[in-house]
Amino acid sequence: MRSKQTLSSVLLSALVVFQIESSTQSFASGACSQPSYRAATFQPIGGVGNSVTAGDFNLDGKPDVAVASAGASNVTVFLGNGLGGFSAQPPITVAPAVPSFIASADLSRDGKPDLITANFATDNFSFFHGNGDGTFNAPMTYATGDQPTAIAWADIDQNGTLDLIIVRLNRTNLSMHLGDGSGIYTDASNISIAPETGLRHIAVADFNRDGDPDLLISGMNSTQASVIVLNGNGSLGFDAPFPHSTTATGEVDGMVIGDFNADGRPDVVTANRTAQSASIFLGSPFSGNLSAATTTPIANGVLSVRAADTNNDGKLDLVFGKDTVNATYVLKGNGAGTFTASPELTGPRGSQVVIEDFNLDGKKDLVAIDANVQTRLAIRLSSCGGLTTNPVPDFTGDGATDLAFFRPSTGFWYVLRSEDFTFFGFPFGTNGDKPGAGDYDGDGVTDAAVFRPSSSTWYIQPSSGGSIITQFGISTDTPIPSDYDGDGKTDISIYRPAPAEWWISRSTGGVFATQFGAPGDIPIQ
Numbered sequence: 001m002r003s004k005q006t007l008s009s010v011l012l013s014a015l016v017v018f019q020i021e022s023s024t025q026s027f028a029s030g031a032c033s034q035p036s037y038r039a040a041t042f043q044p045i046g047g048v049g050n051s052v053t054a055g056d057f058n059l060d061g062k063p064d065v066a067v068a069s070a071g072a073s074n075v076t077v078f079l080g081n082g083l084g085g086f087s088a089q090p091p092i093t094v095a096p097a098v099p100s101f102i103a104s105a106d107l108s109r110d111g112k113p114d115l116i117t118a119n120f121a122t123d124n125f126s127f128f129h130g131n132g133d134g135t136f137n138a139p140m141t142y143a144t145g146d147q148p149t150a151i152a153w154a155d156i157d158q159n160g161t162l163d164l165i166i167v168r169l170n171r172t173n174l175s176m177h178l179g180d181g182s183g184i185y186t187d188a189s190n191i192s193i194a195p196e197t198g199l200r201h202i203a204v205a206d207f208n209r210d211g212d213p214d215l216l217i218s219g220m221n222s223t224q225a226s227v228i229v230l231n232g233n234g235s236l237g238f239d240a241p242f243p244h245s246t247t248a249t250g251e252v253d254g255m256v257i258g259d260f261n262a263d264g265r266p267d268v269v270t271a272n273r274t275a276q277s278a279s280i281f282l283g284s285p286f287s288g289n290l291s292a293a294t295t296t297p298i299a300n301g302v303l304s305v306r307a308a309d310t311n312n313d314g315k316l317d318l319v320f321g322k323d324t325v326n327a328t329y330v331l332k333g334n335g336a337g338t339f340t341a342s343p344e345l346t347g348p349r350g351s352q353v354v355i356e357d358f359n360l361d362g363k364k365d366l367v368a369i370d371a372n373v374q375t376r377l378a379i380r381l382s383s384c385g386g387l388t389t390n391p392v393p394d395f396t397g398d399g400a401t402d403l404a405f406f407r408p409s410t411g412f413w414y415v416l417r418s419e420d421f422t423f424f425g426f427p428f429g430t431n432g433d434k435p436g437a438g439d440y441d442g443d444g445v446t447d448a449a450v451f452r453p454s455s456s457t458w459y460i461q462p463s464s465g466g467s468i469i470t471q472f473g474i475s476t477d478t479p480i481p482s483d484y485d486g487d488g489k490t491d492i493s494i495y496r497p498a499p500a501e502w503w504i505s506r507s508t509g510g511v512f513a514t515q516f517g518a519p520g521d522i523p524i525q
Helices: none
Strands: 041-044 051-055 064-069 074-080 086-088 101-105 114-119 124-128 140-143 148-154 163-168 173-177 189-192 202-205 214-221 224-230 242-249 254-258 267-272 277-281 294-297 302-308 317-322 328-333 339-341 350-356 365-370 376-380 403-407 412-416 423-427 448-452 457-461 468-471 492-496 501-506 510-515
Touching: 041 086, 051 350, 051 365, 064 101, 101 148, 114 148, 124 148, 148 202, 163 202, 202 254, 214 254, 224 267, 242 267, 242 277, 254 302, 254 317, 267 302, 277 302, 302 350, 317 350
Parallel strands: 051 101
Antiparallel strands: 041 376, 051 064, 064 074, 074 086, 101 114, 114 124, 124 140, 148 163, 163 173, 173 189, 202 214, 214 224, 224 242, 254 267, 267 277, 277 294, 302 317, 317 328, 328 339, 350 365, 365 376, 403 412, 412 423, 448 457, 457 468, 492 501, 501 510
């Protein structure tokens, strides 16, 4: 009996990209110098999640996610509400298959996203036809050879339907299944890439720009981690494998394709856990494949990599999932194919990350299987750039406005939670104070704050801890806190009625004052 490696050791880092990532950000939200995210909120999975993918499964314009659970032998779809929250749908049973990798695309080309899983422990893959309403037909399952880890698709035979190419762990060949466009696939045929081994990831792009889909596979040449390009010939065949060394020992734990230097050619970045680095291969105009790798260090457990414009500057950045205490690491792209480090994000660990605008505010958000508690998703909404749309008040950080009031006679705050309409109360302030709630620490949770006219003092209780006490304004001012500089943090600010003056203590950029309006006007927040 052949031995199998454990799922956790080979599949949590699996990543597939099916088209070149490029930035199409409209700048509606403005740019910021560093990517930033609100504190994580969580969505129970209902089992141990192994892989996650995103797509608009019910065609309502709001991104959804789907999670494969090998332990429960099912797939669960979570429909997005457009505010960064999700509702779980009944799980889809996949038994006797064991889904360990999942991806989504319109494989049947009917305008409705489908799902596909690689089932590592049962040596097969499953196709789920999407109905366009968030539901899927029962899976059709096909044998694919032992230990499949990831799947890519392209019209290999150029007949107008999408075919599947499946990479299998540590083998020297790929499995190809031709599709008829309805979810029916042929038995596997093999594509040799010997002598390369250590195979794990696969993606599709046109590296030599001849119009035929090419394959990119992560592998190993001796002990050297590598990516391998197979140029397609347009007639069910591929040229000889073209390996590119990452200059790192060990295996490639994640890879992504994107146009990182804006020259119209696909580039590649790999995540190298053992070598604690990322390797960057720019598309070569000379060979039609890839140029030699450059390497940048990334410490501590990098497991996957995705590409997105995280700070709305129109340039692709790299988002790395990690298995250390700090969950996510971003390298900012400069649009020329090189990257600079950003502060590492703290919070739940997420080895796999999917990136979409889940709350429809024009900024890219993160959803990952929480590596600390694999039975839940961790959701990190972007707080980067422009005028934010954080609901106020949102004292629970679920992305929806809570009903709340401040009772001056007792100095108590009362909040009716949007999630379940239970309420809680807490003391902060005293009789005569004016409430000035806002997200002063930029973590996506509303902070209690009051302006005390008798001393022109602001008292703020950040949800992230600590306290802020500062003088700003005079006794007749009206507090009007909001995020006036677009950095994701509420600014202390007042409106002075008599001369119609606005005074803003910006968290980025210092104090700003201007006259706007006439005495007697009412400021709008």
